[in-house]
Amino acid sequence: MRVLLLSAYDAASHRSWHQSLIQGLVDFEWQLLSLPPRHFSWRVRGNPLYWSHQQRDVLEQPYDVVLATSMVDLATLRGLVPALAAIPTVLYFHENQFAYPQGQSKHGVIEAQVVSVYSAMAADCILFNSDYNRISFFQGVTALLDKLPDFVPPNLVAELTHKSQVLPVPVSVCTPSDGGLPTLRCDEPLQLVWNHRWEYDKGPEELLQLTERLIARQLRFTLHVVGQQFRTQPAEFEAVRMLLDKHGSLGCWGYVDEREQYLSLLRDCDVVLSTARHDFQGLSVLEACALGCTPLVPDALVYPEWFGRSFRYGNNDAALATIESWSHLKATGQSLPQTDVSRLYVENLLPVYRTVLHSQSQGNSVS
Numbered sequence: 001m002r003v004l005l006l007s008a009y010d011a012a013s014h015r016s017w018h019q020s021l022i023q024g025l026v027d028f029e030w031q032l033l034s035l036p037p038r039h040f041s042w043r044v045r046g047n048p049l050y051w052s053h054q055q056r057d058v059l060e061q062p063y064d065v066v067l068a069t070s071m072v073d074l075a076t077l078r079g080l081v082p083a084l085a086a087i088p089t090v091l092y093f094h095e096n097q098f099a100y101p102q103g104q105s106k107h108g109v110i111e112a113q114v115v116s117v118y119s120a121m122a123a124d125c126i127l128f129n130s131d132y133n134r135i136s137f138f139q140g141v142t143a144l145l146d147k148l149p150d151f152v153p154p155n156l157v158a159e160l161t162h163k164s165q166v167l168p169v170p171v172s173v174c175t176p177s178d179g180g181l182p183t184l185r186c187d188e189p190l191q192l193v194w195n196h197r198w199e200y201d202k203g204p205e206e207l208l209q210l211t212e213r214l215i216a217r218q219l220r221f222t223l224h225v226v227g228q229q230f231r232t233q234p235a236e237f238e239a240v241r242m243l244l245d246k247h248g249s250l251g252c253w254g255y256v257d258e259r260e261q262y263l264s265l266l267r268d269c270d271v272v273l274s275t276a277r278h279d280f281q282g283l284s285v286l287e288a289c290a291l292g293c294t295p296l297v298p299d300a301l302v303y304p305e306w307f308g309r310s311f312r313y314g315n316n317d318a319a320l321a322t323i324e325s326w327s328h329l330k331a332t333g334q335s336l337p338q339t340d341v342s343r344l345y346v347e348n349l350l351p352v353y354r355t356v357l358h359s360q361s362q363g364n365s366v367s
Helices: 012-024 040-054 074-080 109-122 131-147 156-162 204-216 236-247 259-268 283-290 316-331 346-361
Strands: 002-007 029-034 065-069 089-093 125-128 164-166 190-195 221-226 250-253 271-273 294-298
Touching: 002 012, 012 029, 012 346, 040 074, 040 109, 065 346, 074 089, 074 109, 089 109, 089 131, 089 346, 109 131, 109 156, 125 131, 125 346, 131 156, 131 164, 156 164, 190 250, 190 259, 190 283, 190 316, 204 221, 204 236, 204 316, 221 236, 221 259, 236 250, 259 283, 271 283, 283 294, 294 316
Parallel strands: 002 029, 002 065, 065 089, 089 125, 125 164, 190 221, 190 271, 221 250, 271 294
Antiparallel strands: none
């Protein structure tokens, strides 16, 4: 089966997703077109302009199915390249533009919201990486349509919902079962890792507040702050670094270039911490859990889908109490509680992707 895969804003999580599919579904013939993750507003709106002109020969090849991320302006692209209109298309939502924190949405988010609605209308099947993503998208679409003055299709949300389903990004790491759980070192401080993009929506203010309180309690801990960095970043990160350094709790700091080195760090940590204000799947947390970390995450967003109540906190008081409890467990040689995310492993999700793509391509086979 021939699959055209379109990734219009190819961020790290998007690359991880399509690499898992291409490397796992080796009997498929893949054609990938991607664009770099910068100039967000232009990238989302400009991808059909560039691809229809510069990659037209690739787009006009015979494919069984098109798999596109929600950053692709699918409706415009299918209009500019009529050959694509006849090919079944699956639209994948890693995120949606309706559920970012209020007051700090990206520039051009309204236009991106409208593009995503038209793309969903143009697709034959819509996939979301979590139910939280799916629900918040349709809530956002409903709210947007309610603001329009007239001539709004009454059943649009129901029609889009009917052709949608949840299919997470596969977690693809070497799990502890492949080499055994790491040896518990009760003589070491509790090893915490915060592994997210260094942006406002991942909660740097909350991270700073929690760090201050951990230090004030004089807990023995090491905090590793890693993840993707950008040219500009919230000032709270430097404040966190200075506090940790002064307290002697500073671990690995900054982006880890080598994938194996990064995974090795996760294997050596006890707890993976999230302070996110939004997460549509929380792939970095899930990867850490697959490598043996215990999650400590907000009691909101996508996290109730993946983790039980004991791994979620409602405020910093609760987070602090949990870290104190887990620190005591480690200091006395007891194991921290674990959670099972194996249902999200690549080997368990690839068969579902295969089924979805085959079901969409039936009746349109060119292979």
